[in-house]
Structure formats: structure tokens, C-alpha cells
Amino acid sequence: MKRGKLFRGEGAMAASSGARSLRSGAVIGLAGLGAALAWIGAAPAGPTPAAQPGARPRRIVSLNLCADQYLLALADRDQIAGLTRNATDPDLSAAAKDARGLRILGQSAEEILEIQPDLIIGARSRRSPVLAALPAQDYRLVDLAWATSFAQIAAQTRQIADAVGHHGRGAALVARMERDLAGLPQPGKGRVAAYYQRRGYLTGTGTLVDDLMQRAGLVNLAGRLDKPALSRLSLEELVAARPDFIIVEAAAEKVSDQGTEMLQHPALRGVRRIVLPQAWTVCGGPAYVRAARSLVEQLGAS
Amino acid sequence: MNRARPIDPPRATLAQGKATVPDTGIPGRDERCEVFVNDTFHDARRHGFLLPGLVLFLLLAACGSLALGPVDLAPTRVVAALVGRADPVAQAIVVDLxxxxxxxxxxxxxxxxxxxxVLQGFLRNPLAEPSVLGTSNAAALGAVVMLYFGLADWHGVAMPAVAIVSGLGALALLFMLAGRSESPLTLILAGIAVSTLAAAGISLALNLSPNPFAAMEIMTWLLGSIENRSFAHVRIALPCVAIGCALMLTSGKAIDALSLGEDGARSLGVDLARSRIVILSGVAIGVGGAVAVSGAIGxxxxxxxxxxxxxxDRGPSAVLLPSLLAGALLLTLADIAVRLIPTTTELKLGVVTAFLGVPVFMTHLLRERRIW
Structure with missing residues (x-):
């Protein structure tokens, strides 16, 4: 039921190439339209002007877990007409508590037809299977690119804030995040860390996780080994590479299947562990600050 | 019992050894039968080099398995690690992994x-084996249910115990479906039914479990893998496999006698009910304990x-010990192959064994076709 979780791990080849194409998609989005802002009306071709301050959208639908986080941080609750099914899952959504009580959508186009949203936010929303099933209507769409750095998170925060009609909130949130991050030390001191996921997937450079590592002064093992954004590294290779730290996802610390069992293998017992909740790193969003702070604290303590 | 089963003596001798000699139970009616009974308890039942040869190859394969892996280790480092005098990295790779x-x-x-x-001898069917008959998948289902619903944490023996019980349940179901039918087809069809049911059960259990990575895990359980195993898994498998193999090895006399048919076996003084229990529980315990740590390898x-x-000499009991050694050898070689074949994601063991096994299966299907 929650197989939509497979953003990064496990998808093997497909996910790996997906991660790369998502990244390049983000770059194109930024280069093309300033802050990756893309208003696409289905009937009138070309971008339509940004929302007027007086005309805040009142029925916003999110098609993407990351869009959920921004909406919950920036929009009024009564503006939100629908979030994705993982929005209330604390393992995946950093704003799960805030999402409670709001409407959670399935993957049916019918629900969207019924809501008649005046704004839809999603990743590559034009390719969304839900929207493809809808009859051509004049929905306003915002494409949310895949954030791989804090700079992109800041840009997206402003983008969504403008789209939902709360420009000031966006500016304030960005300022707060920048202030919090500026105060963080860099206890990593150039030591090597591996972001090691279940079943041996290694998160590479050009990702949000890599951005977090750099911020904490760590060097990503994947970069050292010249691996792509997502690769598979056997336990043997990891042991032989001798990273100073492995960063694992909090949910994977509990052995629930063979994929997580591997992360508890005795061969890893000598490597220091840093545990981060997946909810803070799976999406670019306000939780980035929490992830960075936790990483720095755990590094300082070790 | 052997009603309407066509007998084609030369073919039967070739294809299935003496196991398909008409089970009349009347001594002397068939000359080969006589020879066989005399031969069975004779000492020279195996080629003199068979067991030493298997042990030798097993040692070589074991050395290969320790020496090969994604990280290149010089043989001297491997040996040093085994005697505890290597650097920590080599030590961890060789001893822990x-x-x-x-x-x-x-x-x-x-x-x-x-x-x-044992199953081929006991069922007098050249296509019988744990995975074809559904025992492996059923044992995997037991392990999956325990693991994915968090029940394996109760107690160390809970998971292998449930795997064994569900393997035993599958064998019981198989006998309910196939009954005492002498036709190899009925048994294999019943096995397919049990096996498919268990595989569907594994998929369903994984889909129902709160695990978001079910799809990937289903593959591991249905095709089998021994990557990233630790000594915790050895401790689960060792007692089960030891007990199961001991039970199966004691059944040699019974399955030899059974090659004369049930009546023939009874006339030789074999307690059929008892040997059935010994054989089936031996298979369930051995296979159940193995599958609990490796998944179902076909x-x-x-x-x-x-x-x-x-x-x-093609006597069912003469095959037992060599099969144990050759099974260990085959799986070790298959596991080396899995490591050597360059793939981006881990290759499952069941893929390699299926490529080796399906031709054997087809050969026997073609030979059996005339009966069916």
C-alpha cells in the first residue's frame, strides 16, 4: 500500500536513473523559469501570470509528498483541499502531525474532479497519471522540482508561498531557515560518511543528503568512490572502504525484513552510526534544518 | 496400486533406475527385481571415487567461496584472516561476511x-524434490509471516519452527491432494498447486505487512539469496539441517524397500507409517531450517x-550421502557464480539453479510423456 515510498532505495536501476533525471529536470526548471515557477493552464497555452494578492487559491490540492510539506508550512489550513496519502505517515512526512485532520486523497482522478481545485501542486504534474485521467480543464498547476540543495529549497519555499498567496510567510520562513543554518558548526572536519540505505543502496553526490553532509563538513563516500546519485555497495565494499561514519535511516534501524537486517550485520559493528529520520531527508522542505541540526549534533557527540 | 500403469522395461530401467520395477511384491517374478534386492545391501553400491571426489571438490569450492568477492583479497590475507592475524578490514570481510x-x-x-x-526415493518419482513439491515455498511462507509481522522477535527459534511446521503442513496437504496415486503426474500437479498457493501466500503476506519494500522482498524469498548472512543465520540453520539430515539419512533402508512398492516394503518388514513420519519430518525440518535463512532456492x-x-548402483539409498555433499557443492558453486556474474543488483540464487535445473526437469518430462 505504501509502495509510493520508494523514492530512493530499492528501485534499483529505475530509481537510479530516475534520481538522475529528476536532478536534471530540476536544473532545467531553474534555468528555464527563474524560480522554477511554471503556471500551466491546460486550455490557454503558455504561462499565466502569478496569482493576484487578492485572489488567494481556496482549494489547493497536492499531488506530491514534498508539496504537502510546503503547503502545511505556508498555506492556511482552510486553503488545503487535499494532501497525498503519505502526508500523515510520521516515517515519511516531517509535518505528519500538522497534516492530521486534513483531507487525504487516494490516487483517483474522481476526487480531484469533485474538489474542483483552483491550484494543483505536484512534481512534474503534467505527467501525473491522476491528471492525465482528468478531462481537459483549466486547472492551475505548479511544478515542484526535486530539490537537491538548500538553495533550491529556499527557491521552492518562495515559489509555493507566492502560489498560495502568502508571499510574506515564504520570505520569513527562508530567513528563519538561513539564520538557523548559519549558526551551525562543521564538526565533520573532512571525515568520510556513507549514507547507507537498506539492502546496500548508497546515496551519492548531487543529492539533498550530500548537501547535508557538506554542510556538516563531511565527505560523501559515494563521491570518493565515484558512484552515481544512487548506487549499490555491498557490505564487503563498504567495510573495505572504511568510512568514518554510516548514516542510516531511523526506520531502518528496526530489523523488519532482510533489507534492514543487512544494516545490522556484525561486519558493520566497528563503524560509528548516525541516525536520521527519513522524513527529514526524503523531501526538500522546512525539515532540512532539523536534519542538518541533528546531523551536526550527532557528529559533535561522537 | 500400479493399476493401468504401462510398463516399458528397458525405458524404465534407463530412466528411473530400478525404482520403477513393477511393484508386484512377488519375489522372483522379475529377474531384475531379484538382482536388485541382492544388490541393495551390497557394499560396493557407489563408485569408489564418488565420495572422496565430492569432498575434494567441496573443499576447492569452499576455498573459492572464501577467496572471491566484490573486494579483491590476496589469498595470503584470506588465510591470515582465518587464523586471526589479518588487518581489521580483511578480518571483517572474511570472518564476518x-x-x-x-x-x-x-x-x-x-x-x-x-x-x-529422499523424496525421489520415497515417492518413487524422479521429479520429486522440495521446491517442486511446494515444501520450500511453504517453509518460506512461514518464515515470511513471522518476520514481516514482527513475530520473529518473540524467541530465536520461533521463525525456523514456524517454517518447519508450515513445510510439514505443505507435505501433508500434498499427500491429501495426491493421495496414494502412483502416477507421477498427479504428484507433480499437486506439488504445483501447493507451491503456487504458498507463493501467493508469500506475496499476500508481504502486501498486507506494513513493509513498504514488499516487492523487493518477495523476490528474495521466492528466488533465494544467501548474501549478507551472518553467524546468527548459521545458528538458526545448523541444528535444523543437522537433525533433518540425520532423520533423512536413517531412512535409507526404508526407501530401498519401498522401491519394491508398499506391499513389497511391508513384506521386507518395513514399518511404513513410521518411516513416512521420519522421512517427512526429516525433509520438513531440514528444508524448513534452510529456507528460513535463505529463501526458497529451487x-x-x-x-x-x-x-x-x-x-x-541406482539404489535409492546409495544416492543419499552423495546427494547431501553434491547439494552443498552445487549451492556453493551457484553462490560463487552469483558473485562473478556482473549485475547491477544482486542476482538471486534461484535464478542460477533454475537455469541448471529446468533442463533436468524437461529431460524427465520428455521421458515421462508417454505415460501421461
Whole structure:
């Protein structure tokens, strides 16, 4: 039921190439339209002007877990007409508590037809299977690119804030995040860390996780080994590479299947562990600050 | 019992050894039958070099398994690690990763190979083996249910115990479906039914479990893998495989007698009810314990007895010990192949064994076609 979780791990080849194409998609989005802002009306071709301050959208639908986080941080609750099914899952959504009580959508186009949203936010929303099933209507769409750095998170925060009609909130949130991050030390001191996921997937450079590592002064093992954004590294290779730290996802610390069992293998017992909740790193969003702070604290303590 | 079963003596002798000699139970009616009974308890039932040869190859394969892996280690470092004088990296790779993997492979292969040999003798069917008959998948279902619903944490023995019980349940269901039918077809069809049911059960259990990575895990359980095993897995598999194999090895006399049919076996003084319990629980315990740590690896028990049989007098019991060794050898070699074939994601063991096993299966299907 929650197989939509497979953003990064496990998808093997497909996910790996997906991660790369998502990244390049983000770059194109930024280069093309300033802050990756893309208003696409289905009937009138070309971008339509940004929302007027007086005309805040009142029925916003999110098609993407990351869009959920921004909406919950920036929009009024009564503006939100629908979030994705993982929005209330604390393992995946950093704003799960805030999402409670709001409407959670399935993957049916019918629900969207019924809501008649005046704004839809999603990743590559034009390719969304839900929207493809809808009859051509004049929905306003915002494409949310895949954030791989804090700079992109800041840009997206402003983008969504403008789209939902709360420009000031966006500016304030960005300022707060920048202030919090500026105060963080860099206890990593150039030591090597591996972001090691279940079943041996290694998160590479050009990702949000890599951005977090750099911020904490760590060097990503994947970069050292010249691996792509997502690769598979056997336990043997990891042991032989001798990273100073492995960063694992909090949910994977509990052995629930063979994929997580591997992360508890005795061969890893000598490597220091840093545990981060997946909810803070799976999406670019306000939780980035929490992830960075936790990483720095755990590094300082070790 | 052998009603309407066409008998084609030369073909039967070739294809299935003496196991298909008409089970009339009347001594002397068939000359080969006489020869067989005299031969069975004779000492020279195997080629003199069979067991030493298997042990030798097993040692070589074990060395290969310890020496090969994604990280290149010089043989001297491997040896140093084994005697505890290596650097921490080599030590961790050889002792924590490669050694348990080798041991799990040996145990699983031994249980599956012997399980196949015993079932082929017991059921007088050259296609019988734990995975074809659904025992492996059912044991995997038991393990999956325990693991994915968090029940395995109760107690260390809970998961293998449930795997064994569900393997035993599958064998019971198989006998309910196939009954005492002498037709090899009925048994294999019943096996397919049980096996498919268990595979569907695994998928359903994984889909129902709160695990978001179910799709990937289903593959591991249905095709089998011994990657990243640790000594914790050796400790689960070792007692089960030891007990299961001991039970199966004691059944040699019974399955030899059974090659004369049930009446013939009874007339030789075999307690059929007792040997059935010993054999089926031996298979369930050995295979259940193995599958609980490796997933269901197919065809090992099918291939191995057919490979070693030409080096024996084709008596069912003569195949047992060689099948145990050859099973361990085959799985170790397959696991080396999995490591050497360059793939981006881990290759499952069941893929390799299926490529080896399906031709054996087809050969026998073609030979049996005329009966069906």
C-alpha cells in the first residue's frame, strides 16, 4: 500500500536513473523559469501570470509528498483541499502531525474532479497519471522540482508561498531557515560518511543528503568512490572502504525484513552510526534544518 | 496400486533406475527385481571415487567461496584472516561476511540435495524434490509471516519452527491432494498447486505487512539469496539441517524397500507409517531450517540426485550421502557464480539453479510423456 515510498532505495536501476533525471529536470526548471515557477493552464497555452494578492487559491490540492510539506508550512489550513496519502505517515512526512485532520486523497482522478481545485501542486504534474485521467480543464498547476540543495529549497519555499498567496510567510520562513543554518558548526572536519540505505543502496553526490553532509563538513563516500546519485555497495565494499561514519535511516534501524537486517550485520559493528529520520531527508522542505541540526549534533557527540 | 500403469522395461530401467520395477511384491517374478534386492545391501553400491571426489571438490569450492568477492583479497590475507592475524578490514570481510555465507550455503545445499534424494526415493518419482513439491515455498511462507509481522522477535527459534511446521503442513496437504496415486503426474500437479498457493501466500503476506519494500522482498524469498548472512543465520540453520539430515539419512533402508512398492516394503518388514513420519519430518525440518535463512532456492534437490546417480548402483539409498555433499557443492558453486556474474543488483540464487535445473526437469518430462 505504501509502495509510493520508494523514492530512493530499492528501485534499483529505475530509481537510479530516475534520481538522475529528476536532478536534471530540476536544473532545467531553474534555468528555464527563474524560480522554477511554471503556471500551466491546460486550455490557454503558455504561462499565466502569478496569482493576484487578492485572489488567494481556496482549494489547493497536492499531488506530491514534498508539496504537502510546503503547503502545511505556508498555506492556511482552510486553503488545503487535499494532501497525498503519505502526508500523515510520521516515517515519511516531517509535518505528519500538522497534516492530521486534513483531507487525504487516494490516487483517483474522481476526487480531484469533485474538489474542483483552483491550484494543483505536484512534481512534474503534467505527467501525473491522476491528471492525465482528468478531462481537459483549466486547472492551475505548479511544478515542484526535486530539490537537491538548500538553495533550491529556499527557491521552492518562495515559489509555493507566492502560489498560495502568502508571499510574506515564504520570505520569513527562508530567513528563519538561513539564520538557523548559519549558526551551525562543521564538526565533520573532512571525515568520510556513507549514507547507507537498506539492502546496500548508497546515496551519492548531487543529492539533498550530500548537501547535508557538506554542510556538516563531511565527505560523501559515494563521491570518493565515484558512484552515481544512487548506487549499490555491498557490505564487503563498504567495510573495505572504511568510512568514518554510516548514516542510516531511523526506520531502518528496526530489523523488519532482510533489507534492514543487512544494516545490522556484525561486519558493520566497528563503524560509528548516525541516525536520521527519513522524513527529514526524503523531501526538500522546512525539515532540512532539523536534519542538518541533528546531523551536526550527532557528529559533535561522537 | 500400479493399476493401468504401462510398463516399458528397458525405458524404465534407463530412466528411473530400478525404482520403477513393477511393484508386484512377488519375489522372483522379475529377474531384475531379484538382482536388485541382492544388490541393495551390497557394499560396493557407489563408485569408489564418488565420495572422496565430492569432498575434494567441496573443499576447492569452499576455498573459492572464501577467496572471491566484490573486494579483491590476496589469498595470503584470506588465510591470515582465518587464523586471526589479518588487518581489521580483511578480518571483517572474511570472518564476518564470507565465512557465514559459505557455511549457510553448505547447510542449505546439503538439506536441499538430500531432501531431493529422499523424496525421489520415497515417492518413487524422479521429479520429486522440495521446491517442486511446494515444501520450500511453504517453509518460506512461514518464515515470511513471522518476520514481516514482527513475530520473529518473540524467541530465536520461533521463525525456523514456524517454517518447519508450515513445510510439514505443505507435505501433508500434498499427500491429501495426491493421495496414494502412483502416477507421477498427479504428484507433480499437486506439488504445483501447493507451491503456487504458498507463493501467493508469500506475496499476500508481504502486501498486507506494513513493509513498504514488499516487492523487493518477495523476490528474495521466492528466488533465494544467501548474501549478507551472518553467524546468527548459521545458528538458526545448523541444528535444523543437522537433525533433518540425520532423520533423512536413517531412512535409507526404508526407501530401498519401498522401491519394491508398499506391499513389497511391508513384506521386507518395513514399518511404513513410521518411516513416512521420519522421512517427512526429516525433509520438513531440514528444508524448513534452510529456507528460513535463505529463501526458497529451487531445483537443487532435483538436479543433484540425477547427477550422482550414474556413479551409484541406482539404489535409492546409495544416492543419499552423495546427494547431501553434491547439494552443498552445487549451492556453493551457484553462490560463487552469483558473485562473478556482473549485475547491477544482486542476482538471486534461484535464478542460477533454475537455469541448471529446468533442463533436468524437461529431460524427465520428455521421458515421462508417454505415460501421461
Amino acid at each position: 564470507r565465512l557465514p555465507r559459505l557455511l549457510v550455503g553448505l547447510l542449505v545445499g546439503a538439506a536441499l540435495g538430500l531432501g531431493g534424494a 531445483f537443487v534437490g532435483l538436479i543433484v540426485p540425477h547427477l550422482v546417480r550414474p556413479f551409484t
